[in-house]
Amino acid sequence: xxxxxxxxxxxxxxxxIIRLLAPxxxxxxxxxxxxxxxALVTAEPGTKLVLKTDPIAEGVHFLAGDAPxxxxxxxxxxxxxxxxxxxxxPIGYLMALSFPEAPAxxxxxxxxxxxxxxxxxxxxxxxxxxxxxxxxxxxxxxTVVGSVPQGRMVRRGSAKPGEAIFVSGTLGDATLGxxxxxxxxxxxxxxxxxxEEAYLRQRYLxxxxxxxxxxxxxxxxxxxxxxxxxxxxxxxxxxxASGCGASVRFAGLxxxxxxxxxxxxxxxxCRRVVTGGDDYEILAAVPxxxxxxxxxxxAQAGAPVTRIGSMCAGTGVVVEGLDGRPMSLDxxxxxxx
Amino acid sequence: xxxxxxxxxxxxxxxxIIRLLAPxxxxxxxxxxxxxxxALVTAEPGTKLVLKTDPIAEGVHFLAGDAPxxxxxxxxxxxxxxxxxxxxxPIGYLMALSFPEAPAxxxxxxxxxxxxxxxxxxxxxxxxxxxxxxxxxxxxxxTVVGSVPQGRMVRRGSAKPGEAIFVSGTLGDATLGxxxxxxxxxxxxxxxxxxEEAYLRQRYLxxxxxxxxxxxxxxxxxxxxxxxxxxxxxxxxxxxASGCGASVRFAGLxxxxxxxxxxxxxxxxCRRVVTGGDDYEILAAVPxxxxxxxxxxxAQAGAPVTRIGSMCAGTGVVVEGLDGRPMSLDxxxxxxx
Numbered sequence: 001x002x003x004x005x006x007x008x009x010x011x012x013x014x015x016x017i018i019r020l021l022a023p024x025x026x027x028x029x030x031x032x033x034x035x036x037x038x039a040l041v042t043a044e045p046g047t048k049l050v051l052k053t054d055p056i057a058e059g060v061h062f063l064a065g066d067a068p069x070x071x072x073x074x075x076x077x078x079x080x081x082x083x084x085x086x087x088x089x090p091i092g093y094l095m096a097l098s099f100p101e102a103p104a105x106x107x108x109x110x111x112x113x114x115x116x117x118x119x120x121x122x123x124x125x126x127x128x129x130x131x132x133x134x135x136x137x138x139x140x141x142x143t144v145v146g147s148v149p150q151g152r153m154v155r156r157g158s159a160k161p162g163e164a165i166f167v168s169g170t171l172g173d174a175t176l177g178x179x180x181x182x183x184x185x186x187x188x189x190x191x192x193x194x195x196e197e198a199y200l201r202q203r204y205l206x207x208x209x210x211x212x213x214x215x216x217x218x219x220x221x222x223x224x225x226x227x228x229x230x231x232x233x234x235x236x237x238x239x240x241a242s243g244c245g246a247s248v249r250f251a252g253l254x255x256x257x258x259x260x261x262x263x264x265x266x267x268x269x270c271r272r273v274v275t276g277g278d279d280y281e282i283l284a285a286v287p288x289x290x291x292x293x294x295x296x297x298x299a300q301a302g303a304p305v306t307r308i309g310s311m312c313a314g315t316g317v318v319v320e321g322l323d324g325r326p327m328s329l330d331x332x333x334x335x336x337x
Numbered sequence: 338x339x340x341x342x343x344x345x346x347x348x349x350x351x352x353x354i355i356r357l358l359a360p361x362x363x364x365x366x367x368x369x370x371x372x373x374x375x376a377l378v379t380a381e382p383g384t385k386l387v388l389k390t391d392p393i394a395e396g397v398h399f400l401a402g403d404a405p406x407x408x409x410x411x412x413x414x415x416x417x418x419x420x421x422x423x424x425x426x427p428i429g430y431l432m433a434l435s436f437p438e439a440p441a442x443x444x445x446x447x448x449x450x451x452x453x454x455x456x457x458x459x460x461x462x463x464x465x466x467x468x469x470x471x472x473x474x475x476x477x478x479x480t481v482v483g484s485v486p487q488g489r490m491v492r493r494g495s496a497k498p499g500e501a502i503f504v505s506g507t508l509g510d511a512t513l514g515x516x517x518x519x520x521x522x523x524x525x526x527x528x529x530x531x532x533e534e535a536y537l538r539q540r541y542l543x544x545x546x547x548x549x550x551x552x553x554x555x556x557x558x559x560x561x562x563x564x565x566x567x568x569x570x571x572x573x574x575x576x577x578a579s580g581c582g583a584s585v586r587f588a589g590l591x592x593x594x595x596x597x598x599x600x601x602x603x604x605x606x607c608r609r610v611v612t613g614g615d616d617y618e619i620l621a622a623v624p625x626x627x628x629x630x631x632x633x634x635x636a637q638a639g640a641p642v643t644r645i646g647s648m649c650a651g652t653g654v655v656v657e658g659l660d661g662r663p664m665s666l667d668x669x670x671x672x673x674x
Binding site: 143 | 347348349350351353354367369372373374375376377378379380385386387388389390391392394396397419420422423425431432433435436437439464465466467468469470471472473474476478480482483485490492493494562563578672673674
């Protein structure tokens with residue numbers, strides 16, 4: 001439990017928590033100001049609704065003492081990231097909040113402010129939820145609802161051998177940022193400037209869903225998903241669902257300047273870049289004939305993508321290391337069990 | 338953590354858990370066999386979608402050691418109960434499962450079987466979800482999606498003074514059942530037969546959402562909600578949202594034979610019947626001109642309702658006790674904080 005949860009006046013009663021969250025429902029009529037038992041959602045003509053639930057818990061998906069604004073952002077962003085990968089746009093979200101003890105007024109006010117920042121950026125509203133008290137870590141379980149033009153959701157299992165594999169942004173920043181947060185002195189060992197360290201930490205705290213990429217994905221990608229459990233693992237999932245394999249070159253992976261600096265100092269971090277979680281970048285398979293148009297549309301939208309390899313016949317993912325040989329990965333990515 | 342979670346072989350990896358749950362997605366195309374990142378939901382022409390999330394956690398909403406089939410049933414039933422109150426019918430549900438340690442194969446198989454029983458009864462499918470490991474109690478967070486004819490969702494805040502107040506089924510059984518589970522010897526003190534004790538325990542373990550009442554609510558009720566935190570508290574919420582008050586006579590509350598027997602043995606339990614949680618019965622306000630038709634339609638549908646009082650001008654809920662005086666309630670119902 002974060003220290004700030006111990007400070008300031010405790011909120012008394014579920015209604016007090018709901019009152020602080022109700023302003024986040026304003027502007028969406030079907031949320032009924034959080035004063036009804038259910039939310040009412042309309043699918044615009046020609047669209048379908050896309051749903052996803054992805055919870056975060058203290059000590060697992062964020063650290064004890066993280067700022068409530070950051071926790072709120074991450075809780076919503078990890079869900080919106082999935083919508084982006086499917087070519088969908090967010091409409092609203094339901095949120096189940098579990099506290100081990102009544103939250104402090106101050107903490108809830110800041111958490112609600114963080115949600116407001118996030119939902120305004122992503123273009124959606126809080127439309128319903130629940131709050132309870134139970135032992136264990138603070139947890140935030142969001143279910144997001146988005147819309148996609150009928151027949152246009154980008155699937156995970158429809159990649160084909162020969163297609164180009166793209167990723168958005170840069171990989172590995174978040175897992176390096178988490179390492180920096182957990183191990184004092186690491187920034188010095190990696191030779192990072194204060195700005196570089198702050199950048200990597202921020203990438204862990206505030207994932208940026210690539211919503212601006214959704215139209216380009218709908219137009220050009222044959223398959224897509226977001227990378228949340230590490231490139232190797234999530235690409236493996238795309239391969240398994242698509243019935244093919246994939247080949248990727250580590251040398252082709254997009255790294256941030258800070259990430260590249262850390263790797264130069266500690267080359268073995270390449271394994272971490274490939275298997276670490278929390279990237280929340282988009283992984284897409286694109287027919288080679290569409291690749292230039294996809295790349296141009298992505299750049300135009302402000303979400304540049306990098307080609308990292310190709311889908312191929314067979315099964316499984318091969319990552320060619322800097323030495324030209326397949327990297328051996330003890331475990332391909334994050335698994336809770 | 339339930340004992341059965343410690344026995345038999347542990348499931349290894351999230352994929353093993355998903356494989357056990359995937360059959361529950363069969364028959365709903367937009368669930369993609371749980372093999373995509375998101376679910377795709379269609380609103381039939383002329384309908385809107387109704388959404389609700391209501392989590393349950395071990396030690397809070399169910400007891401350690403409860404049968405996995407019962408946990409699964411309750412996790413879905415408490416959500417479906419809200420849909421019923423809104424006049425909606427279930428389509429599908431997303432489920433976030435959190436375990437403190439990898440679940441045993443045996444436990445998960447039984448949990449999935451319990452979900453199958455529940456979803457077949459309620460007419461919906463598992464369409465997506467997430468599973469993680471974290472300290473704290475086993476928890477199941479379901480978000481249910483239902484559909485309701487456009488413009489026909491039954492609201493909470495639209496009751497009017499003078500309207501008749503109805504409830505479905507019988508009240509207090511679940512809270513008495515929970516007391517029986519927690520306090521050995523209570524069944525004897527209350528003079529209950531084995532069957533009567535089993536009935537009350539079952540009412541706690543297996544709430545029955547009153548889905549068959551949905552059409553009658555849409556046709557006749559001006560406001561409705563389900564009773565999950567106790568009659569006094571939930572009726573108070575309906576009053577607050579509707580801007581009126583309510584007057585109820587304890588003598589008019591529907592009790593089961595077992596509940597009535599317990600109250601005869603311990604008259605002070607009347608307070609518990611009015612404020613105890615877990616009823617999952619429907620509370621509805623109905624214009625008096627519609628009351629006979631509502632009652633007939635409910636009986637016809639196999640979900641009999643009882644008139645317990647009237648909405649009135651003013652604010653707050655008055656429950657007239659058996660002595661003819663307003664009951665004094667220390668707290669009106671369940672609150673987590």
